Amino acid sequence: MAEAAKTNVDDAVLVEQCRRGDSGAMERLILKYQNRIYSVILKMCANPDDAAELTQETFVKIIENIDRFGGRSGFYTWAFRIAVNLTLNHCQRSVRAGHWSLDAEDDEHNRQAKSQLKEFLSDDSSPDPAAVAQSKELCGIVAKALMKLDDSQRAVVILRDVEGMNYAEIANVLNAELGTVKSRLSRARSNLKQILETMLE
Amino acid sequence: MKQENRNIEELLNGYIDDELTDRHRAEVERMISTDSQIARRLRQLHKCKMLVGALPHAEAPTETLELVKASLQRQVLVGRQRSPLDERQGARHLLLRRVVSVAAMIGLVAVLGAVVYTILAPPTGTEMTTMVQGPSEGQEDVAKVDAPGKAIPAFYGRLQLKTASLVAVDAKINRAIENSGLAGSVGLASEANRIVYTLTCSRESLRALLTDLEGVWNRFDAASLFVETDRFGEPVVVDAVTAGQIGEIVNSESAEARIGAAKDFAVSNKIAGLLPGKQVLTALGDRIGDSITIPRPVLTAAEKPTKKPPAKPEDKQQVHLTIVLTGGK
Secondary structure: OHHHHHHHHHHHHHHHHHHOOOHHHHHHHHHHHHHHHHHHHHHHHOOHHHHHHHHHHHHHHHHHOHHHOOOOOOHHHHHHHHHHHHHHHHHHHHHHHOOOOHHHHHOOOOHHHHHHHHHHHOOOOOOOHHHHHHOHHHHHHHHHHHHOOOHHHHHHHHHHHHOOOOHHHHHHHHOOOHHHHHHHHHHHHHHHHHHHHHHHO | OHHHHHHHHHHHHHHHOOOOOHHHHHHHHHHHHHOHHHHHHHHHHHHHHHHHHOOOOOOOOOOHHHHHHHHHHHHHHOOOOOOHHHHHHHHHHHHHHHHHHHHHHHHHHHHHHHHHHHHHOOOOHHHHHHHHHOOOOOOOOOOOOOOOOOOOOOEEEEEEEEEOOHHHHHHHHHHHHHHOOOHHHEEEEEOOOEEEEEEEEOHHHHHHHHHHHHHHHHHEEEEEEEEOOOOOOOOEEEOOOOHHHHHHHHOOOOHHHHHHHHHHHHHHHHHHHHOOOHHHHHHHHHHHHHHOOOOOOOOOHHHOOOOOOOOOOOOOOOEEEEEEEEEOO
């Protein structure tokens, strides 16, 4: 909690310095958040090039609008709101353009990874996520399962389980009601399990 | 039933996310201890959460910072975005430019306002006095305005007289000058058919001189008074002027009144000259002023002096009159 408060104070100072035209503060803000924002965007759009471009666009927008940041929420929340909105818009455009081709790639995953994941999801196994993280193929399957979720459900799951935001922060980032976040997260996890089971059949 | 399941799902998700109140948490724990289906569902949700959370964190490309800076720089170049760096460096310069611009604008507006006011505003009585009544060029020895408490401007003028009896009239004028005590203050210049008397005297002395000259006035074939002004560089000319009119003009209370009186007499004398039966009017002599009266301009109420006019300043050397006497018909 004290660490979080310190981070927020640091952010406020950096933002203020950035507003006064301090390029050093601007660079520190970018370096501080670029990996987290890139990671979330990549998991939402599943394309490294698009994720890099969207990350860049996010920071440009942040710098452009730094004077409009009112400080009602934390800078961290505000920055993620920009990133998620840009990514969701990008995903919608990509879907309309028919860029997704996940089903075609499903066959390329080897049977061993699928078997390992099936074992993990079985009722009797004890959960060991570290084993999943070590397998590139398994991570690929989970990532593709995420991409089959609805955009808004995927965003909620990633913000909660990857970025570790609480429900209130997620509601702030998505500009949604708390109840909406709860129900959307519940549906997202339920759908994700079904998708994974389907992929492993 | 479906809604109930949905509520249970949300409770279970809240449980694994540690977002429940103590009461709800206790309720969930009671349910999973009594219902194996719910306990199994909780484990599945927990595994899903762990799977997503176990996805490795990706690192942004190393060139992200440079790309962002380049992008911002590009936007500055195309004018979409002001550079935060330039903003600080140029802030003072910009502020200075703004202050200078505002000052210039205020100055311009003030000058324009003054010009417009000068053009549109009607001249007040005081201004008119100043414009009309000031002494002619090079004469700085008297006050230029006729404000209360200030000196009445000196009179500058020229009286042109024409007579068929030059010698006789000259003798009369010289006698009148001596009688008025002005012998020492009159300059005299004489040519073949022209004698010039240059008077610098007080109003009182002039009044005495004019009284003496009234008797000889009927021997003038023409008498014109030129009252000097610097308004248009031209004097007000009163033709067929009488000694009484001259006295009245010179002794006017103010510069404005002096010019007004001169103009009035100029007009009335002109009209009198145009009337049929001029001989009759000529015979009336000095009484023409009493017969024909033209109202003089009066000050408006707002401009009328509310205080009693101050006493006249000392009446010395306030009249500068040049009398030009020309002989012949």
